[in-house]
Amino acid sequence: MSSGSLSIQPSIAFDWTTCCVCGAIVVIEQNQMHKLRVSGKDFYCPNGHVLAFDPEGSKEKKLERELNATKLRLTTLQQERDYQQREKEKAERKLRRILKNGVCPCCHRSFVNVKFHMEVKHKDYLTKLMQS
Numbered sequence: 849m850s851s852g853s854l855s856i857q858p859s860i861a862f863d864w865t866t867c868c869v870c871g872a873i874v875v876i877e878q879n880q881m882h883k884l885r886v887s888g889k890d891f892y893c894p895n896g897h898v899l900a901f902d903p904e905g906s907k908e909k910k911l912e913r914e915l916n917a918t919k920l921r922l923t924t925l926q927q928e929r930d931y932q933q934r935e936k937e938k939a940e941r942k943l944r945r946i947l948k949n950g951v952c953p954c955c956h957r958s959f960v961n962v963k964f965h966m967e968v969k970h971k972d973y974l975t976k977l978m979q980s
Contacts, residue, residue, distance in 0.1 A: 867893035874899070 858889055863881040865874050872893045876884070888903040943953055950958050952965055954973055959965045966974055 865899075867895065867897050867899060869893070869897040869899075870895050872897075 861878040862875050862876050864876070865881075866872065867874060870893065872895050874891070874893050876891070883889075885901045886903060890898050893899055896897055927971045946953050946963055950960065950962050952959060952970070954964060954966075954970045
């Protein structure tokens with residue numbers, strides 16, 4: 849049996865970050881840094897300031913939440929637009945029906961020639977109606 853000396857040099861990898869309060873460099877072992885990034889737990893800079901990382905993936909989750917909120921807003925706006933369009937069409941159909949029956953939509957009186965009555969008595973109504 850032979851004997852001798854064996855020399856082992858451990859290899860430890862470090863990561864670093866800076867303190868957002870004082871700018872001090874904080875050096876932490878790589879595995880520990882990964883755990884801190886994932887967990888979001890507090891750690892301290894050499895000057896005693898409390899630091900923490902947002903949990904890993906939070907940027908992606910934040911962007912995903914923003915995207916979902918934007919999609920929801922878009923859907924809501926589309927539904928609102930569709931509702932407004934249906935209401936406008938409904939009002940137009942009602943107006944056509946009322947005029948077809950010879951009734952003035954402003955004063956609700958019946959006339960043989962509603963078109964002439966509207967042109968004479970309610971010119972501003974027709975102008976406003978044409979603009980919308």
